[in-house]
Amino acid sequence: MAGEKIIFTSESVTEGHPDKLCDQIADAILDAHLRQDPTARVACEVCATTGMVLIMGEISSKATVDHAALAREVIEKIGYCGGASGFDAARCAVLVALDRQSPDIAQGVDSAMETRALGGHDTGAGDQGMMFGYAADETPELMPLPIALSHRLTRRLAQLRKSGELPFLRPDGKAQVSVEYDGGKPARIEAIVVSTQHGEEVSQEELQSAILERVIRPVIPSGLLDEATRYFINPTGRFVVGGPEGDSGLTGRKLIVDTYGGFARHGGGSFSGKDPTKVDRSGSYMARYIAKNIVAAGLAKRCELQIAYAIGVAQPVSVLAESFGTGLLSDEQLVELVRKAFDLRPAAIIERLKLRATRYLPVAAYGHFGRDDLDLPWERTDAAPELRRLAGA
DSSP: OTTOEEEEEEEEEOTTSHHHHHHHHHHHHHHHHHHHOTTOEEEEEEEEETTEEEEEEEEEOSOOOOHHHHHHHHHHHHTOOSSTTSOOTTTSEEEEEEEOOOHHHHHHHHSOHHHHTTTOOOOOOSSOEEEEEEEETTSTTSSOHHHHHHHHHHHHHHHHHHHTSSTTEEEEEEEEEEEEEETTEEEEEEEEEEEEEEOTTSOHHHHHHHIIIIIIHHHSOGGGOOTTOEEEESTTSOOOSOHHHHSOEETTSOHHHHTTTTSSOOOSOOOTTBOTTSHHHHHHHHHHHHHHHHHHTTSOSEEEEEEEEOTTOSSOSEEEEEOTTOOSSOHHHHHHHHHHHOOOSHHHHHHHTTTTTOOOGGGSSSOSSSOTTSOOGGGOOTTHHHHHHHHTO
């Protein structure tokens, strides 16, 4: 998009959004199992609707976890307690339908194809698929600006709700930011959309004023706003019914919110509720780690990396790099550099990024990447010096 003037839009949702509620329950369950059994195999899905949560999937673990009680704890912490929010942690039904991991899948994960005939035990990929990672130098956290600003807005909504500063706010909400790019660089903000669940007592005028002055202006850089920027605050005029009462929720339905806001491609696999032998999660984290370190090393201004796996096989079947014409090296040379610098087998990724010791609940809302509020191993740029050395840069 160098030389072009375009508008790109990304969205974020609050932790009380029904899909995100499900992601958080799934990752809380994953964390609980990994705390007791770091080798647990977890593939947990959650769906929610009016008055009900369903926990389903496959878990093979030595841990003892009260899944229903844990779900209620997460729901209450998000803010769905009592009648005001329309969904109640204490009164909703929680159904649990969990089985063990299929032995056909387990044997490929336990012993990768490359070592199976030799009696080895290298970890094979838990599924086939392709994973993408992305980084760009347009924000300090090396994320696309539209998704970075959208996340800041939704986190601000949650902060003001939980602190009581805006007592009429309820847990469900969304934000959307449209950024105008000129010559590949962010130039201004075209539009901002904020929709938040609220109590009956607040007027539309009071809500719009509070969101503009207490949410948008403290978060969005003033230099990106101008007289032509458009604001849409609760544009339907009413958002009292929200959360699972207003719309059903499902794990993995906010993949683009979880990643790069649509700025980069996505392989389609969701993260939440999956242990790190599932390359949907570990491969995506590794791809982000590599792309971010390439940009941090100054080898490209933008970088997208694809890694693809076959189930039960340790080594990836392909690696692809795309620097969109911003790289000091060709894309083919970047792939060679990646293969030289990084071990992309699932077991090696798990070890390098400490994925069995990571707690996943904190990233189940407000994005898995660009989280400068958390010390996430895949967000570190400790590989940048080695990449520069190998590249001779």
